[in-house]
Amino acid sequence: MSNIIELKNISKTFVSKNGEGNVEALNDVSFSVGTGEIYGIIGLSGAGKSTLVRCINLLEKPDNGKVIVDNKSLLELKESDLRMVRKEIGMIFQGFNLLMQKTVLDNVCFPMELNGVAKSVARKKALEYLEVVGLSEKAKAYPAMLSGGQKQRVAIARALASAPKILLCDEATSALDPETTKSILSLIKEINEKYQITVVVITHEMAVIQEICNRCAVLENGRLVEEDTVEELFRHPKTAAAKRLIYNATSQVKIMDGGKIVRIAFEESETSEPVIANLILEFKTAVNILESNISSIQGKSRGQMLIELPNDEKTADKMIAYLKKMKSITVEEVKNNE
Amino acid sequence: MNSAEWIMIAKGIGQTLSMVLVSTVFGYVFGLPLGVTLFVSDKDGIKPNAKLYAVLDFIVNIGRSIPFIILLVLIIPFTRLLVGKAYGTAATIVPLTIAAIPFIGRMVETSLKEVDKGVIEMAMSMGASTMEIIVKVLLVEARVSLLNGATICLGTILGYSAMAGTVGGGGLGDIAIRYGYYRYETDIMIVTVVIIIVLMQLFQLAGNTVSKKLDKRKQL
Numbered sequence: 301m302s303n304i305i306e307l308k309n310i311s312k313t314f315v316s317k318n319g320e321g322n323v324e325a326l327n328d329v330s331f332s333v334g335t336g337e338i339y340g341i342i343g344l345s346g347a348g349k350s351t352l353v354r355c356i357n358l359l360e361k362p363d364n365g366k367v368i369v370d371n372k373s374l375l376e377l378k379e380s381d382l383r384m385v386r387k388e389i390g391m392i393f394q395g396f397n398l399l400m401q402k403t404v405l406d407n408v409c410f411p412m413e414l415n416g417v418a419k420s421v422a423r424k425k426a427l428e429y430l431e432v433v434g435l436s437e438k439a440k441a442y443p444a445m446l447s448g449g450q451k452q453r454v455a456i457a458r459a460l461a462s463a464p465k466i467l468l469c470d471e472a473t474s475a476l477d478p479e480t481t482k483s484i485l486s487l488i489k490e491i492n493e494k495y496q497i498t499v500v501v502i503t504h505e506m507a508v509i510q511e512i513c514n515r516c517a518v519l520e521n522g523r524l525v526e527e528d529t530v531e532e533l534f535r536h537p538k539t540a541a542a543k544r545l546i547y548n549a550t551s552q553v554k555i556m557d558g559g560k561i562v563r564i565a566f567e568e569s570e571t572s573e574p575v576i577a578n579l580i581l582e583f584k585t586a587v588n589i590l591e592s593n594i595s596s597i598q599g600k601s602r603g604q605m606l607i608e609l610p611n612d613e614k615t616a617d618k619m620i621a622y623l624k625k626m627k628s629i630t631v632e633e634v635k636n637n638e
Numbered sequence: 639m640n641s642a643e644w645i646m647i648a649k650g651i652g653q654t655l656s657m658v659l660v661s662t663v664f665g666y667v668f669g670l671p672l673g674v675t676l677f678v679s680d681k682d683g684i685k686p687n688a689k690l691y692a693v694l695d696f697i698v699n700i701g702r703s704i705p706f707i708i709l710l711v712l713i714i715p716f717t718r719l720l721v722g723k724a725y726g727t728a729a730t731i732v733p734l735t736i737a738a739i740p741f742i743g744r745m746v747e748t749s750l751k752e753v754d755k756g757v758i759e760m761a762m763s764m765g766a767s768t769m770e771i772i773v774k775v776l777l778v779e780a781r782v783s784l785l786n787g788a789t790i791c792l793g794t795i796l797g798y799s800a801m802a803g804t805v806g807g808g809g810l811g812d813i814a815i816r817y818g819y820y821r822y823e824t825d826i827m828i829v830t831v832v833i834i835i836v837l838m839q840l841f842q843l844a845g846n847t848v849s850k851k852l853d854k855r856k857q858l
Binding site: 357359382384385386389391395397398399400401402403410411413414442444462468 | 854
């Protein structure tokens, strides 16, 4: 699989007038996205996600580094050539950014208008794309008459209209309710499969990453601190930032002082064995289940459980060793402050 | 008031309307590109150019700070050069247009600033050129605000046109000054003032009606 997007050592500092309020938005960030992949970038707000995604189409110009899209080094291109590359990169936004004074149909026609497609051809194609996103009956409506989810569907149809190779999603579902988020995400996935469009998703929600991404990068304070397949990231989050995002997504439990706490991750189908029951029988000591849940990662069920072990450290360590021997589960200790 | 005076007033209405409309049109011919350039070259604009912005900003401020009645007199040589005389309807169009340009420029700039930055970013992300963004995004999305601005300009220029009466500019203002002020014919003055008020109301009504029709943002 070749890489369609490669960002190398990207740094960006926003300079304020007096020099005191300089903000280092990105610090030496590198990652690459394979053709046809759905790549996620997750981080809390202020982590630099939006700046990073804007570096891919140079809406934001990095101070240092290289941006290679479709084998072209964008920072070396003339402005007119850069505009041509941008036409191959669709983008959808948290605020939808539709033209409020134009009909839904004309909104979808907009990129084709820029590309010099004849109006009659553009209209016909736009209707096809509206069909794809399930909004063909709203062609004559104005954006103000649509719901948030419908607006994002129009934005997706518009992004498709320029037949892009890449689709950038900047917090595309953050303004939507969970139900609508799900339907938009499945639409994005459908588009990824149907048109072979590479997708980059920016979000602060782990659920979004779990739903559609293949691989994912964790961004914290402008640095890319961890990158892995979503499955691995869920099973073995290595950095504190990743752990925080994953636990926040699933756990509402406030971890108190007391016994050691372990997190067990498992695949639902692989766990015919009664792990916890066996553990209790083996040690004749009770453990406290703090939280347990199942989430779906790209359609496959993944579970996680937080257990509090007895205060007695020796027993706790033995229990951890016992759990670690089991092949079907992943075990790790959770520090109290994480 | 006799019939000759009514005919004079009817003529005055025609002169006022032609002065106001023609100078508004000329004002926009220069003021619209000026306003767009101000918006585009602003430091948060789509093609920031600090020097260009500073120069235009300065010119606009100068233009806006000269009282119209002074401007009227100040540019008489220029008006003579352009029209051949310094009095009458055609001659008044020159200072009216010159006064309108910076005013319109500022109005247009303000209207364009109301356009959602996200929409501009969207167009840039699609590879739109600066010109395409201006024509296909800014002027379309800001059209209601631009039209409301034009209504205000029309009203202001109507007011200016009446002032031109003091130097023989023609139109209703001229009549009001000559008959109402110099000859103490109060009835004529009142009639002209009422007509100017009615014209102003009509402009505003027309502007509001069209802008309501054009606005697609609130059709829920």
